[in-house]
Amino acid sequence: MPSHGAPITTDKDGTDGALASRATGSTFRDKATRYYSLTKPGVLYGNVLTAAAGFLLASAGHFNPLLFLALSIGTTLVIASACVLNNILDRDIDSVMERTKKRVTVSGAISARNAALFCIILGLSGLSILMAWTNWLVVTVGVGGYVVYVVLYGMLSKRLSIHGTLVGSISGAAPILAGYVAVTGSIDAGAILVFLMIFLWQMPEFYSIAIYRHDEYARAGVPVISVVRGIKNTKNQILIYTIAFVVSTLLLPVFGYVGVVYTIVMGLLGAYWIWLGILGIRATDDNSWARKMFRFSLVIVLALCLMLALGPLLP
Template structure:
């Protein structure tokens, strides 16, 4: 039964957000890691994200049976009741928010609340089913964890936090559309109006390329504003050049699904490598450029 509750919280998403929270924390720490603060921030963020994922499962009970990758979820198989799932989501969410508020600060708490509200209410309840812009809207929640990690250390929202928020939001688009092309049949059966379903695979590939380039340009701002060093400049742009290459060859492939699977997996590798590299990429002393 423990495994069912763990799977209900979507471990893959939890891992991704764990890694990006770590990246933001590393960047702001400038090599001086406060281990207790790091652990409490990671636990708090993971619990809030897990809560949002469980609420998403509750909301998606009607469409999950139509998709191969979601038809074995606990709520679909009725191994966990919706009431039990609701209580579970509420408890872990409250604990997560309390930890962030007490130990990580008001900025971390506010961005956790922003991500949670957007994911559960704006994305899950509305845009996922109604709008072609669902991925853009949902990207706000995906970009919140690295900002939580960053502001837990900095206790302010500065230029670096803004660049991280924008860049990780932009990253969500090619990342999400990659899996949408790979699982195109699933999304069509569930009538989810994600871009490749609502428009076309070709249109999606064009927008993926545009967003990868935007992601590269925006996050290079960390170096331009003096927050990161040459190590970041080289490693980050090397990773992005290959992602651009993958975007370009997508226009010539014969098997869109296999290309999309590779494209999606590389987006995970890139964001993981990027987040870890922040532990070596900081510029000390970092500039002080607060926004609020």
């Protein structure tokens, strides 16, 4: 269910090595911290936040606390399992990336065998909760997102194709869809729109990282767009996807899911993000501009989650 990194984190793949490096002792707390770092907390909670936003939008004020609790716990465990498995599979890439080379699966602080067992326990626990207390559509979305993230993205497209980000963004949009259909039990216009929003949002977010982390990806041999097609093309793609994202957010009020307050807030924030994208076309300091685009991507997705939750209740 998670994205190729994280909808909401300090960097797309997270800096989990920093967390792991602070827990090199042998106490229970140290071990727990190392295992916790395996779940990529920034990725984990960012995805769960979008799932909650989808749930609250679909609820439209008719909140079911038990269903919400089951969705949140089950989704958290399934995403954590996928992140742990991704850590196992990405050891070769992580070992040459500056921000990931201290991860516990790279340093050997946790063996691949123990990490795999942890992954299985998390996955089966989360899936059992979703199967018992949500609906078949949530389970389908969860399993589908898991497979896309681990296999189609992590094992294949990330390593082989420039289109890995597109594939990863499908799994990144799965949590908000799961949250929405947990309430509705069906796919409707709202479900399609929230999925589309998060899918499109990830493209400029990750492409921004691909610019200022260009050299690291090049060393690791990961064929991201900035490495394969250059910075200029990447900046053009960022602007295109930013505009598409903003348009998708403004379709929600057209279908009557939210009102004026949502429209004004997302319209203003979206306009500013587009303006930043336009500035990037002529920017001379590409890294500095890309970091600004990335930082604002976090602001706008947090605002989006808040407005999805409150939008149905506001004018």
